[in-house]
Each structure stands twice: as C-alpha cells, then as structure tokens.
Amino acid sequence: MPHDALPSERDLAEQFKVSRMTVRAAIGKLVSEGRVYNIQGSGTYVGSKDIFSKAPRLTSFTEDMAARGFTPSSKVISARRVAADRLVSQRLGIDEGDQCTHIRRLRLADGDPMAFEDVYIPATVLPLEDFQLSGSLYAQLAQAGYDVFRSEQEVTSVIVEGEEAAFLDVPTGSAALCVTRVSSTHHGKLVEFGRTHYRADRYSFRFAVTRESSER
Amino acid sequence: MPHDALPSERDLAEQFKVSRMTVRAAIGKLVSEGRVYNIQGSGTYVGSKDIFSKAPRLTSFTEDMAARGFTPSSKVISARRVAADRLVSQRLGIDEGDQCTHIRRLRLADGDPMAFEDVYIPATVLPLEDFQLSGSLYAQLAQAGYDVFRSEQEVTSVIVEGEEAAFLDVPTGSAALCVTRVSSTHHGKLVEFGRTHYRADRYSFRFAVTRESSER
DNA sequence: AAGTGGTCTAGACCACACA
DNA sequence: GTGTGGTCTAGACCACTTA
Numbered sequence: 001m002p003h004d005a006l007p008s009e010r011d012l013a014e015q016f017k018v019s020r021m022t023v024r025a026a027i028g029k030l031v032s033e034g035r036v037y038n039i040q041g042s043g044t045y046v047g048s049k050d051i052f053s054k055a056p057r058l059t060s061f062t063e064d065m066a067a068r069g070f071t072p073s074s075k076v077i078s079a080r081r082v083a084a085d086r087l088v089s090q091r092l093g094i095d096e097g098d099q100c101t102h103i104r105r106l107r108l109a110d111g112d113p114m115a116f117e118d119v120y121i122p123a124t125v126l127p128l129e130d131f132q133l134s135g136s137l138y139a140q141l142a143q144a145g146y147d148v149f150r151s152e153q154e155v156t157s158v159i160v161e162g163e164e165a166a167f168l169d170v171p172t173g174s175a176a177l178c179v180t181r182v183s184s185t186h187h188g189k190l191v192e193f194g195r196t197h198y199r200a201d202r203y204s205f206r207f208a209v210t211r212e213s214s215e216r
Numbered sequence: 217m218p219h220d221a222l223p224s225e226r227d228l229a230e231q232f233k234v235s236r237m238t239v240r241a242a243i244g245k246l247v248s249e250g251r252v253y254n255i256q257g258s259g260t261y262v263g264s265k266d267i268f269s270k271a272p273r274l275t276s277f278t279e280d281m282a283a284r285g286f287t288p289s290s291k292v293i294s295a296r297r298v299a300a301d302r303l304v305s306q307r308l309g310i311d312e313g314d315q316c317t318h319i320r321r322l323r324l325a326d327g328d329p330m331a332f333e334d335v336y337i338p339a340t341v342l343p344l345e346d347f348q349l350s351g352s353l354y355a356q357l358a359q360a361g362y363d364v365f366r367s368e369q370e371v372t373s374v375i376v377e378g379e380e381a382a383f384l385d386v387p388t389g390s391a392a393l394c395v396t397r398v399s400s401t402h403h404g405k406l407v408e409f410g411r412t413h414y415r416a417d418r419y420s421f422r423f424a425v426t427r428e429s430s431e432r
Numbered sequence: 433a434a435g436t437g438g439t440c441t442a443g444a445c446c447a448c449a450c451a
Numbered sequence: 452g453t454g455t456g457g458t459c460t461a462g463a464c465c466a467c468t469t470a
Contacts, residue, residue, distance in 0.1 A: 003404030019441045040456050041448030058425035156420035157373035157391040175373040188219035204372035209274040211365050235460045256437050257467030
C-alpha cells in the first residue's frame with residue numbers, strides 16, 4: 001500500500017544475503033523511478049500507485065505509447081530535402097542553407113491521431129534517399145552509426161490550426177502540448193531537431209517530485 | 217567544455233584522498249542534475265551548458281522564478297471557504313462537501329503576469345481564518361505542521377479565456393501550460409490540490425533526458 | 433591489453449526521527 | 452536510546468570501450 005514502510009535496509013541485506021550497499025543501490029533505482037521514497041532517520045516508503053516515474057525518460061513515441069497502453073502507429077505525411085533555415089541550423093549546429101532531411105509524421109494511438117511531428121535531420125546524418133518510410137527513426141539513425149543517447153527537451157503549450165489541426169482531427173484553435181527536442185549521440189553530435197504537438201485532450205505528462213534530502 | 221571527459225573515478229579518488237565509492241556518489245549527484253553523464257567503459261563527460269536539470273524538482277513558484285532570473289510577486293484574487301466538489305474531494309481524499317480553503321492568485325514575474333493559480337486546501341489543514349494574504353503558502357502550511365514533501369504533477373495544455381485571460385493579460389483563446397498537482401506530507405497526508413496556468417509565451421519547462429545504462 | 437565505469441563486499445561512523 | 456537512512460572506506464571482480 002502507498003506510504004507503507006519497507007523493511008529496513010539492514011533487514012533486506014540480511015534477508016537476501018547481500019551487502020547493505022547493494023540494497024541501497026537497488027532502492028536507489030526504485031527511488032529514481034518514483035516507486036518508493038526515503039525519509040532519513042525514518043524509513044523507506046512505497047509511493048503512490050498511479051505515478052509512472054519521477055523523471056521523464058528518453059523514450060520513443062512507440063515506447064511511450066506502449067507504456068500508456070496504446071497501440072502506436074505512424075503515417076508519414078511528407079519526407080523532403082530542405083535547406084536549413086535560421087532556427088533549424090541554430091539548433092542542429094549547422095550552417096544556414098545546409099541540406100536537411102525534413103520528415104512530417106502523424107502519430108496515432110489505437111488508430112486515432114495523437115500527435116503531429118516535424119523532424120529535421122542533417123543530410124550528412126541521414127540523407128533523404130536512405131530514409132525508410134516504415135520503421136523506427138531512431139533505429140534508422142542507429143543503423144547509420146548515430147545512436148541517440150541524450151535529448152534536450154522543452155515543453156510548452158501551443159494552439160494548432162489549419163492543416164495540422166485537420167491532421168490531428170481537432171478544431172482550429174485547440175490547445176496542444178508542444179515538445180521540442182534536440183537529440184545527440186554519446187559524442188555530442190547533434191542528430192535530430194524535432195517538434196511534436198500532442199493533442200491536449202489525449203496526452204499529458206505525469207510525474208512525481210520530491211523535496212529530497214539530496215537538495216543542493 | 218561540453219562533452220569533454222572528466223578524470224577517471226580512480227584518478228579523482230586518489231587526487232582528493234577519498235575512496236572511489238565516494239567519488240561515484242558525488243558524480244551520481246551531478247548525473248542526476250544532468251551536468252555530466254557516464255558512458256560505461258569509456259568515461260564521464262560534461263553535459264551541455266544550457267540545461268539546468270535532468271529532472272524537475274519540487275520548487276515553489278518563488279524559487280522557480282528566482283532560478284529563472286525573475287523577481288516573483290503575487291496578488292491574491294480571492295480567498296474563500298468552499299465545499300469540496302467532486303473533483304476536489306477526489307484529489308484531496310476527502311468527502312464531497314467537506315470544507316476547503318480556496319485561494320486564487322495571480323503570479324507575477326518582474327511585475328508582469330506569469331501564471332494564474334487555483335489552490336484548494338482542506339479546512340482541517342489550513343482554515344480560511346488562518347490564511348495570511350502575504351507570505352509563502354508552503355511556509356504557512358509548514359507552520360501549521362504540514363510540511364510539503366512530495367507532489368504529483370500533471371502537465372498539459374489548455375486554452376485560457378474570459379476573466380482568467382484578462383488577469384493574465386493575454387487574448388481569450390490563448391494557449392497556456394497547465395500544471396495540476398496534489399501535494400502531500402512525509403506521511404502521505406494530502407494537503408494541497410492546485411492548478412497553475414502559465415502563460416505559454418513566457419513559460420516553458422526545459423530538461424534533459426538520457427538513455428541510461430540503468431534502463432530497465 | 434589497458435583503462436573505464438558498474439557492481440559488490442563487510443564493515444564503520446554520522447545525522448536524524450521517534451517513542 | 453534505539454533504529455533508520457546517509458555517507459564513507461579500501462579493497463575486489465565484471466562488462467565494456469578503445470586503441
């Protein structure tokens with residue numbers, strides 16, 4: 001039950017015949033997932049049941065939807081070679097006018113529109129002719145030698161209208177959750193600038209935050 | 217510089233005359249803040265400069281604004297005693313019709329409207345007559361013996377209109393980032409149900425996510 | 433092959449909560 | 452005062468990356 005105490009770390013260590021540091025490492029993972037929380041001098045307690053994670057993770061749309069209990073699918077609206085404009089070149093750290101692969105996709109959950117996505121990838125990373133209409137984009141990037149490792153995200157709120165609203169099957173002027181991200185490899189190579197507009201009536205972020213003792 | 221390698225954990229341990237586990241604990245904190253990241257078998261690297269944290273923290277509006285370089289202020293629009301409706305009672309774990317303190321506040325940054333906030337607190341936690349117009353709400357709750365420790369948040373996108381749009385000084389039909397939260401004490405006592413609408417043109421969340429080796 | 437982070441041990445002392 | 456989590460030691464072996 002939420003807020004019930006776990007056995008103490010020393011008890012768990014004895015019970016499972018491991019050292020206390022090992023128990024702490026395991027509990028630390030659960031804490032970072034928001035499943036349990038610690039109170040110094042008191043104990044470790046079970047978190048609330050309906051929170052998935054304490055912190056957002058780097059997940060693909062496919063993984064995200066599966067975790068939410070939906071069956072994901074995608075429809076590529078367009079895939080073009082374009083010259084990077086000011087915004088795209090800044091975010092991807094390339095020169096204005098450099099060639100990029102621009103992909104627009106409608107993302108569906110259980111067959112209904114969930115999000116509309118714009119992705120820009122430097123042509124040097126994934127040229128248009130190598131892009132496959134089906135299959136995970138991250139998998140294609142990985143195959144090209146660009147494993148996505150880190151993503152810097154910005155979440156805000158936007159109004160959708162026109163063509164985009166039509167694709168999402170919502171009235172013009174509806175609210176959408178806008179997630180903009182720049183993804184990079186281990187080595188800091190910027191491989192993707194993407195913007196996803198999630199239907200506000202179908203999608204939200206949930207997470208738990210704690211006033212930690214590790215506060216600085 | 218971002219993506220430069222740190223000295224190895226063994227080197228740091230020797231340099232600072234501490235054990236390697238201590239170095240790892242310190243690096244672990246930096247990782248959780250998104251300042252550095254690890255690659256097994258390779259090294260520890262400096263993260264990008266413009267990301268503040270990897271995970272959202274439990275911060276008050278005041279702390280949040282200060283961290284963003286704004287001077288925060290507040291204006292209480294109303295403070296009333298109300299009976300909990302279905303939604304409020306569900307979220308706060310009380311009975312429908314139970315008395316609550318309902319506070320509406322306009323939150324300003326550098327004197328301009330940033331967010332509009334609705335907060336419901338059980339009257340058993342903070343009765344209307346004890347509510348002070350000025351001063352931090354969390355500080356008042358703490359003084360009443362209810363230290364806010366954990367908060368479960370949901371982020372979505374909404375349209376603001378009417379009175380609320382007027383307070384925020386934006387046109388009716390503008391987008392806003394909606395953060396709904398239920399806050400509790402150490403012991404799981406639910407003390408606050410709040411909803412904040414941030415002006416989309418002035419506010420966004422930024423964070424970094426990593427495909428961790430601790431992925432499950 | 434050498435170096436790195438990931439995990440683990442079997443203890444120890446400290447700061448804090450709680451009765 | 453007793454029990455809890457927080458921190459720390461001084462090693463060890465494993466899995467992985469890199470040259």
